[in-house]
Amino acid sequence: MAISSVRTRTVRLDLDAGSASERPDTLAVEEPLQLEVDGRELTVTMRTPGHDVELALGFLHAEGLLHDAGDVVAMRHCAGTGPDGEPTHNLLRVTARAGSRLAGERVARPFTTTSACGVCGSLSVGDVLARVPAPLHDDRVEVGPDVLAGLPAALRAAQATFERTGGLHAAGLFTADGELLCLREDVGRHNAVDKVVGWGLREGRLPLRATVLVVSGRASFELVQKAAMAGVPVLAxxxxxxxxxxxxxxxxxxxxxGFVRPPRANVYAGEHRVARPAGTGVGPRPTSVLT
Structure with a gap:
């Protein structure tokens, strides 16, 4: 089922009253997605349509309701019509495996989410740490400054929808050698990360050891939360x-x-995984690692 993530609308160019004109413009779609589990509404979030199953899987995993993709028996889109008459697929119905936490009583309490923030059930560092897989501390992957320097450009080059609209965030999962494994775009930063984690769940890759997650905007608490719970050792x-x-x-x-913008980057935590350029010493955090 093809779900479009862009729409074309007419834009008026009127910077100069003497030369007003109109032309078509391509916009990123933002629509609500209602998530139901076993007939009960769990949440409604604003998102860019596309990879909705991955979005749901990643969200449920971040909320501690999903251990692996096997906890879900089925996911089904329900088609509808939007206010502009165009078809939508904004209801996703999930059937949980009997006996899983996803099928438990906690799901009866709806969450409220938006495209701007993603922390719904986890409100403190302690809550998140209780769910983080222990291997995070043991993941000794090391990323070189040359690889780090190339990641923002590699992320940007793979953002096909951003190229058309200029209006989406992106999250990209890379190997420590800089190979792109998965990239997802969305109007919400946390949605893009959920989609990447959901991809990892579908592929049976969690925990995502020896990987680097690159995000196109700032690194907020909920993005670190989602990455940590998925076992990602490096977030840039x-x-x-x-x-x-x-x-x-x-x-x-x-x-x-943070601020991974060649020729500089700051390390705020876990500098042991970042190889330093030759001739540099260890300084206080944050530490510039690309120069």
């Missing part, structure tokens, strides 16, 4: 981290980088 953001994101990364044993 092209913009700034928040203070709580740094605290969680340090407690979880993750490596967190």
């Amino acid at each position: 953001a092209v913009s700034a981290p928040s203070s709580l994101a740094v605290s969680l990364a340090r407690e979880a044993g993750m490596t967190l980088l």
